[in-house]
Amino acid sequence: MSKLETGMLRNFRPSFALRTAIEKSGMTAVSIAAKLGIRPETVSRHMNGKNHIDRLSAIKYAEILGLCPERILFPPKKIHGSIETTVTCTIKLVFPSELSESKDECIEKVKKDLLDNYGIELSSS
DSSP states (O other): OOHHHHHHHHTOOHHHHHHHHHHHHTOOHHHHHHHHTSOHHHHHHHHTTSSOOOHHHHHHHHHHHTSOTHHHHSOOOOOOSSOOOOOOOOOOOOOOSSOSSOHHHHHHHHHHHHHHHHOOOOOOO
16 A cells, blocks of 8 residues: 555545535535434534534435435545456446436446445446
């Protein structure tokens, strides 16, 4: 593991992951707080690292943001090494009836997210 990767793991903060996810979603602390039934100050304190984000809170935030709770609680995983392994699996994406963007755009976002954060490359069939 490189010094950069070691530093990234050591310096990972769930509050930063939550803040980044909220910013990317375009939602606000106020709107998320309303959906969770909590005060906006609580969301803000989680985003700024003043309050610890427990597992249950991470699950609730993840549901609203459309993420896996692990994305908030743990650093992104990158697979490194000289051995390349190919694994074939099927991923079924279920879309709500009303989308703000096309299904193809959603699929491309999922593919980019998996590649950027986990080193997993998907091909469409």
